[in-house]
Amino acid sequence: MPLKRILSSRWLKVAVFALCLVPVLLLVWKAFNGGLGANPIEFITHATGDWTLRFLCITLSITPLRKLLRLPELVRFRRMLGLFGFFYGCLHFLTWLVVDKFFDWNEILKDVVKRPYITAGFTGFVLLIPLAVTSTTGWIRRMGGKRWQMLHRLIYVTACAGVVHYYWLVKSDIRLPVFYGAIVAVLLAYRLVVSLVKSRKPLPRATGAAAGEPTAS
Amino acid sequence: MLIRRSPGIPPSEVTPKHLYLNRRSFLAGLPLAGAAFAAGSARAGTKLNGIAKSPFSTTEKVTPSNDVTHYNNYYEFGTGKEQPAGLAQKLKTSPWTVKVEGAVNKPQVFDIDAIMKMAPLEERIYRHRCVERWSIVVPWIGFPLNELIKKVEPTAKAKFVAFQTVFDPGIMLSERAAGIQLPYVEGLRMDEAMHPLAILCVGMYGEDLPKQDGAPVRLVVPWKYGFKSIKSIVKIKFVEKQPPTTWNITNAHEYGFYSNVNPEVDHPRWSQASERRLGEFFMRKTLMFNGYGDQVAQLYSGMDLRKYY
Ligand code: HEM
Numbered sequence: 001m002p003l004k005r006i007l008s009s010r011w012l013k014v015a016v017f018a019l020c021l022v023p024v025l026l027l028v029w030k031a032f033n034g035g036l037g038a039n040p041i042e043f044i045t046h047a048t049g050d051w052t053l054r055f056l057c058i059t060l061s062i063t064p065l066r067k068l069l070r071l072p073e074l075v076r077f078r079r080m081l082g083l084f085g086f087f088y089g090c091l092h093f094l095t096w097l098v099v100d101k102f103f104d105w106n107e108i109l110k111d112v113v114k115r116p117y118i119t120a121g122f123t124g125f126v127l128l129i130p131l132a133v134t135s136t137t138g139w140i141r142r143m144g145g146k147r148w149q150m151l152h153r154l155i156y157v158t159a160c161a162g163v164v165h166y167y168w169l170v171k172s173d174i175r176l177p178v179f180y181g182a183i184v185a186v187l188l189a190y191r192l193v194v195s196l197v198k199s200r201k202p203l204p205r206a207t208g209a210a211a212g213e214p215t216a217s
Numbered sequence: 218m219l220i221r222r223s224p225g226i227p228p229s230e231v232t233p234k235h236l237y238l239n240r241r242s243f244l245a246g247l248p249l250a251g252a253a254f255a256a257g258s259a260r261a262g263t264k265l266n267g268i269a270k271s272p273f274s275t276t277e278k279v280t281p282s283n284d285v286t287h288y289n290n291y292y293e294f295g296t297g298k299e300q301p302a303g304l305a306q307k308l309k310t311s312p313w314t315v316k317v318e319g320a321v322n323k324p325q326v327f328d329i330d331a332i333m334k335m336a337p338l339e340e341r342i343y344r345h346r347c348v349e350r351w352s353i354v355v356p357w358i359g360f361p362l363n364e365l366i367k368k369v370e371p372t373a374k375a376k377f378v379a380f381q382t383v384f385d386p387g388i389m390l391s392e393r394a395a396g397i398q399l400p401y402v403e404g405l406r407m408d409e410a411m412h413p414l415a416i417l418c419v420g421m422y423g424e425d426l427p428k429q430d431g432a433p434v435r436l437v438v439p440w441k442y443g444f445k446s447i448k449s450i451v452k453i454k455f456v457e458k459q460p461p462t463t464w465n466i467t468n469a470h471e472y473g474f475y476s477n478v479n480p481e482v483d484h485p486r487w488s489q490a491s492e493r494r495l496g497e498f499f500m501r502k503t504l505m506f507n508g509y510g511d512q513v514a515q516l517y518s519g520m521d522l523r524k525y526y
Contacts, residue, residue, distance in 0.1 A: 037287065037288065037298070037299060038283075038284035038285075038287055038288035038298070038495050038496075039288060039298070039351055039493065039495055041493065041498070042351070042493075099498065099499065099500075100500065102499060102500075107488075110488075111487075111488070115486055115487060115488075116486070117486055168486065169486065171296075171349070171396070172292070172296070172395065172396025172397050172467055172468075173292075173296035173394070173395065173396045174396065175394070
């Protein structure tokens with residue numbers, strides 16, 4: 001099947017990688033062309049925050065898509081997409097750390113503890129760190145598929161925290177946070193349903209993933 | 218990553234307006250954000266002549282007008298900052314009347330021309346601090362609100378002044394989309410309204426007001442958060458009781474009736490101790506009463522500003 005061939009090709013991976021870089025390249029381009037508007041820092045914070053959340057959603061949709069479309073090849077892209085989520089999360093976090101707070105640790109601590117929306121975002125971001133660190137094949141082997149999978153379910157928490165973060169920071173127009181909330185809800189509901197169905201009729205061993213292929217998120 | 222857009226780029230050199238007006242919807246990639254807008258034609262405002270200078274003006278660097286006209290909170294015309302510059306162009310600002318009523322001896326309806334000629338126009342270069350932690354310096358043009366108040370002769374019952382923005386559902390967002398109750402309403406205590414710093418504003422940067430900035434007539438109260446400075450006023454009513462105000466209705470816990478700029482009283486969700494002046498890279502300290510404490514602090518002597526935020 002040609003689709004499967006394409007999905008397995010090296011070049012597609014390179015192309016997806018390049019595509020994932022477009023948002024940040026666009027920001028750089030705009031920065032040099034006066035395209036960031038009257039409040040460039042806010043623009044960057046918002047754009048990187050938006051892309052963090054989008055990449056989390058895209059990453060979370062890989063498993064449902066590959067199961068529903070019967071395209072196991074899709075899993076090849078999952079790590080990369082997840083890491084791009086982390087990458088945009090880092091840019092987002094650094095913008096805040098450097099330009100908003102300018103490494104004022106006292107202020108930073110106060111914000112993280114006192115401002116619920118920062119607490120939520122910060123929690124979501126911190127939980128991504130172990131996932132990024134253990135994203136390599138070496139770590140999967142070292143931890144064992146089951147434990148690795150358990151750990152990487154933290155992305156569910158991050159996605160929820162990201163939505164809550166967004167919901168709490170808007171002033172009155174809640175349409176976009178609600179929109180992302182709905183997407184995350186559907187993606188997580190899919191997993192809940194799958195696990196309920198599985199636990200109802202425990203099939204002999206070889207359900208879920210092929211042996212050796214961890215399937216978290 | 219963190220590159221400051223150099224200020225002072227002539228408007229002709231920046232990205233064409235329709236392109237950057239669009240960029241939020243482009244980035245968002247969502248139908249929700251992709252609201253249509255009137256093609257943003259370059260604004261040719263009407264120049265206002267014979268404008269007097271004012272001792273109340275600050276000498277701080279004025280924010281480029283292009284920023285002040287493309288970074289607006291005007292929720293009736295979109296909840297994004299760039300949307301009002303396009304969508305507000307649908308607002309018809311002439312003919313325009315302002316109805317003044319309530320506890321006054323001389324209730325009347327003023328035509329916008331009458332308002333423009335009500336008192337000598339002055340340029341007031343004020344700091345303008347938004348509750349969202351950004352600020353600008355704007356050369357407003359207008360005259361003290363108390364000039365209008367004296368004309369209508371408030372009675373002893375007039376303790377507060379209530380203001381109302383135009384509301385035209387045909388060209389504006391729905392209440393649900395905007396997330397606030399409409400029409401937009403604001404209010405001041407009588408002594409605040411009489412204060413010489415509070416102005417009825419009919420222009421900025423030497424010209425009449427752009428629509429997204431509250432044409433044809435708005436309030437400017439420089440010691441309060443920006444949302445108190447209500448735009449596109451159609452009604453002014455003198456009342457005995459403290460009138461409802463839009464953001465207070467939306468979220469009383471976060472936005473009080475007074476909403477004086479106060480670095481010591483945080484918004485529940487963020488600190489108000491600092492702000493970003495548009496065009497500057499790092500945050501700067503926010504000043505008590507936005508730096509107008511010498512003139513207005515006595516209005517609030519004896520009041521607990523934590524309670525009356
Ligand atoms: C995985 C974690 C995170 C996600 C998914 C996320 C996502 C978002 C999103 C979607 C927005 C709104 C963008 C818009 O309005 O278009 C946003 C704004 C923001 N985020 Fe995050 N964020 C995360 C973590 C953080 C962290 C760790 C911080 C700082 C400690 C942070 C600070 C902010 C700030 C300051 C804003 C702007 C708020 C404002 O405009 O008032 N975020 N974030």
